[in-house]
Each structure stands twice: as C-alpha cells, then as structure tokens.
Amino acid sequence: MTDLLTLSADVIDGRLELDRAGPLNRINHELSEINGSLAVVEAFSHCIVFKTDDGLVAFDTSNEHGGQRCVDAVRDWSNSPFNSLVFTHGHIDHVGGAGAFVADSKSAKVVAHENVARRFERYRLTNGYNQVINERQFGQFKRRGYDLAGTRQFLPTATPEPHQTYQSTLDLDVGGTAFELHHARGETDDHTWTWVPSHRAICAGDFFIWAFPNAGNPQKAQRYPREWAQALRDMVAMKPELFLPAHGLPIAGEKRIRHVLTSVAEALESLVQQTLHLMNEGARLNDVIHSVKIPRASLDLPWMAPVYDEPEFVVQNIWRLYGGWYDGNPAHLKPAQEARLAAEVASLAGGALILAQRALDHVETDIRLACHLVEMAALAESDKTAVHAIRAEIYQKRREGETSLMAKGIFGSAANESKANLS
Incomplete structure (x- = not known):
C-alpha cells in the first residue's frame, strides 16, 4: 500500500520527479487509510470515506464499473453501513457506482446540490449524444482503465436520485x-x-485533479473558470491541513495546499482576464485563441500539466460563457454547408486529392493548417480512398503531437474514421 500523503509531498516539494512517481491518478480500487477514521479508495474517481459513530459517510462512488470494487475495498476496512453518500457533482465517474453502495446499505441517504437532479435529466435526454462523445473521448484509452460508461445508458439506471439537496450551503452532522x-x-x-x-480537511471533488483544470472540455456543457478560481481561494481561506481531491493524491500541510491551490486559481484568473480584455477590445474568437497564453513555468508544475484539458479549450469556454456562440466571423453566422464550401475549394485547387496532398506539404510546418485542408478534401470527395489515407495519416500525426487526452481523443477518432474508409 502506497503512503499517498508522502508521495504527494515528495512530488509537490520537488523531491520526486513525475516520471519516477508513476501515475498520480491510479485506478486500482485499493483502499489507503489516511487515519483511523478516514480512507481513500483509488478508482476512476476516488471514494473518500469517513467513519462516524452513526455509520460511514462516502464522498463519491466512482463509475458503474468500479462501484462494487470500491464497496468491497471499504468492507475490508469497516463493516459499518453507509449512512450518507455525498455526490461532489453529477458526472458519471462520481455517481455511476452508487447503485452498489445503495445495494450494500439500503438506508444510505444521497446528498447533493440541487442541480445534480437536473443534470441527470439532461443525461437522459441526451443519452445517445453522451455515448458518442464518451466513446470519442475515452474509447481509445479503455486499456488504461478509462471505461467510463455503460453500453446502453450513459447514466446507469441504478443511480439514485438525491434524497437531500441544498442550494448554497448545508451543514450535516452524522x-x-x-x-x-x-x-x-x-x-x-x-x-x-x-x-x-x-x-x-476539504473534500474537493474535481476542483483539483492533479492536471490542468478541466475548465474547457470541448464536448461538454459550460464550465465556470472565474468562479472555480474563487472556490479554490475560499478553500485556502479555511487553512486546511488535509486536502482530498476526487482524482489524484491527497495532500497534507496547510502551506503546501495553499501553494498548489493558489497556483491553479492564478492560472484560471489569468485566462479569464486575458480573454475578457481581448473580447472587450472587439477581437474575434480566432484571434483570442491564438493570443492568450499561460506561462510555460505554470504548465511545468507537476499538478498543472495539460494532459486532460488544456488552456486553449478553456479560452473557448470563457468566450462561450461571456460572448455566446458567434465567433466574430460574419461568414460563420449563417454558414454554407461545409461539403459545398469544401467542394468549391477543392475545385479551385484542382481536385480533392491535390488539396489533400497540399495538406501533407504543411504537416511539418503548420499542422493546424494541414488539418483544415485535408478535412476540406475529405468533405469534397468523401468516398475517395486516397484522400482518406492522407487524412488518417495527418490526424494520427496530430494526435501524437498533442498532450491532452481530449485532443488526442478527437484527433485519434478522426484518424480512425478515415482508416475505416480504407478497408
């Protein structure tokens, strides 16, 4: 069993390089005792469990595939029933395993913010869409344990609705x-x-994930980076000695926690300030995307690497939050069909294959441009095998050059689409 607090301290304090520390968010369903009445089960999202004189209080239940394994790990630690299950939020990697907890302790009460029930309803309304984007985002990583959703229902049918909800704050005594x-x-x-x-101690949910904050996910609902930063500063103000995120390692020590959370808050605040400044100057979204930057030193911090989300996606989410969906390009307000535009450009180039070959010319110097060109070529002649061979090559190379799981998932999915057209 790993000493999680020692490991996190060694990483944060610079005594242990990340490449020697191993994965910080492990999916092993092993329980580590923090003290006699507190334990963490490492899973897709962790289950954090407190012993009380009236049963166990669990923060999150992992996903559908891991719920029973989390319960089993807890049962090796305590035979007390689950009194309360607190959902830090309604994402299925946090609530999907709840059915196993309720089956174990049928009187367990689910506590959550009032918007969790609304999220569940949205998931039911968009089940197919969520299945599609889940496969695109995580499907290529299932061998690493990222098997997030069920095969038919994105939100598992056994997921209970919250029994007790609140709006702003809620004091529980268990x-x-x-x-x-x-x-x-x-x-x-x-x-x-x-x-x-x-x-x-603070149970933080996903306000901190040992990676650049997931404040820009391009396939998901709105994120709120300004309020996120304020929440982190509110946590720092509590002067916690123990910080328990739902992903990655727990952290001990008020000074260490303050340093880590403040660095994340500052990065988010900088992105908001830079983006709003350019929006207020009348810049287009494309100009904003290519202008707003985070210092390399911030991204090099071991808890800030853009391995899941990344700053560029956060910028787009800030624009969407404050500016809506119009990006400032009048041609995009009521656009032509993409296939018709692509066919016209391909015709000007001398054909879709020539356009795709031109994309190859830019792969080493401007792969973003190369993707635009090859996408037009594929739209112009969607059944042309030679074009899809080039498209697969370009997007595979693009995938290999990205750092974030989100970008890798989308570009890898595009490459696989074209590979399927080659057979």
Whole structure:
C-alpha cells in the first residue's frame, strides 16, 4: 500500500520527479487509510470515506464499473453501513457506482446540490449524444482503465436520485462528525466542496485533479473558470491541513495546499482576464485563441500539466460563457454547408486529392493548417480512398503531437474514421 500523503509531498516539494512517481491518478480500487477514521479508495474517481459513530459517510462512488470494487475495498476496512453518500457533482465517474453502495446499505441517504437532479435529466435526454462523445473521448484509452460508461445508458439506471439537496450551503452532522457542504460553480454548475472541521480537511471533488483544470472540455456543457478560481481561494481561506481531491493524491500541510491551490486559481484568473480584455477590445474568437497564453513555468508544475484539458479549450469556454456562440466571423453566422464550401475549394485547387496532398506539404510546418485542408478534401470527395489515407495519416500525426487526452481523443477518432474508409 502506497503512503499517498508522502508521495504527494515528495512530488509537490520537488523531491520526486513525475516520471519516477508513476501515475498520480491510479485506478486500482485499493483502499489507503489516511487515519483511523478516514480512507481513500483509488478508482476512476476516488471514494473518500469517513467513519462516524452513526455509520460511514462516502464522498463519491466512482463509475458503474468500479462501484462494487470500491464497496468491497471499504468492507475490508469497516463493516459499518453507509449512512450518507455525498455526490461532489453529477458526472458519471462520481455517481455511476452508487447503485452498489445503495445495494450494500439500503438506508444510505444521497446528498447533493440541487442541480445534480437536473443534470441527470439532461443525461437522459441526451443519452445517445453522451455515448458518442464518451466513446470519442475515452474509447481509445479503455486499456488504461478509462471505461467510463455503460453500453446502453450513459447514466446507469441504478443511480439514485438525491434524497437531500441544498442550494448554497448545508451543514450535516452524522454520528457527531460535522460536514459543511459548500456549492460553487467550477467544472460543473452542481459542484460541492466540503469542509470537515474535525479533520481540518476539504473534500474537493474535481476542483483539483492533479492536471490542468478541466475548465474547457470541448464536448461538454459550460464550465465556470472565474468562479472555480474563487472556490479554490475560499478553500485556502479555511487553512486546511488535509486536502482530498476526487482524482489524484491527497495532500497534507496547510502551506503546501495553499501553494498548489493558489497556483491553479492564478492560472484560471489569468485566462479569464486575458480573454475578457481581448473580447472587450472587439477581437474575434480566432484571434483570442491564438493570443492568450499561460506561462510555460505554470504548465511545468507537476499538478498543472495539460494532459486532460488544456488552456486553449478553456479560452473557448470563457468566450462561450461571456460572448455566446458567434465567433466574430460574419461568414460563420449563417454558414454554407461545409461539403459545398469544401467542394468549391477543392475545385479551385484542382481536385480533392491535390488539396489533400497540399495538406501533407504543411504537416511539418503548420499542422493546424494541414488539418483544415485535408478535412476540406475529405468533405469534397468523401468516398475517395486516397484522400482518406492522407487524412488518417495527418490526424494520427496530430494526435501524437498533442498532450491532452481530449485532443488526442478527437484527433485519434478522426484518424480512425478515415482508416475505416480504407478497408
């Protein structure tokens, strides 16, 4: 069993390089005891469990595939029933395993922010869409344990609706242990972070994930980076001695926690300030995307690497939040059909294959431009095998050059689409 607090301290304090530390968000369903009444089960999203005099309080339940394994790990630690299940938010990697917890302890009460129920309804309305984007985002990484959703229902049918909800704050007392729930918008509009005064601990959900914050996911609903940064500063103000995120390692020490959370807040605030400044100057979205930057030194911090989300996607989400969907290019307001535009450009180039070959000329110097050109070529002649061979090559190369899982997933999916057209 790994000493999670020692490992996180070694990484944050610079005694251990990331390449020697190994994965920081492990999906092994192993329980690590933090102290006699607190444990963490490492899973797709962790399950954080407190012992009280009136049963267990669990923060999150992992995903559908991991819920029972989390319960089994807890049962090797404690035979007490689950009194309460707190959903830090409604993403299925946090709530999808709840059915196993309820089956184990049928009287367990689910507590969550009031917007969680609305999220569940949206998932049911968009089940097919969520299945598609889940496969695109995670399908290529299933061998690493990123098997997030079920085969038919994105939100598992066994997921219980919250029994108790709140709007701004909620104080729970379970067996003499106090839990102070706080709502804040960040990765979602239904997020909860919790102060546990007896442990001087914060259960943070996804406000911190040991990677660049997931504040821009291009395939998901709106994120709120400004409010996210404020939530992190509110957590710092509590002077916690123990910080328990739902992904990655727990962190001990008030000074260490303050340093880590403040660095994330500053990065988000910088992105918001830079983006709004350019929006207020009348810049187009494309200009903003290519102008706003985060210092390399920030991204080099071991808890800020853009391996899941990345700053460019956050910029687009900030624009969407404050400016709507119009990007400032009047041709995009009521656009032509993409296939018709592509056919015209291909005709001017001398044919779709010539356009695709021209894309290859730019692969080493401007792969973004190369993707635009080869996408037009494929749209212009969608059944041309030679074009799809070039498209697959370009997007595969683009995938290999990206750092974030989101970008890799989308570009890899595009490459696979074209590879399927070669057979």
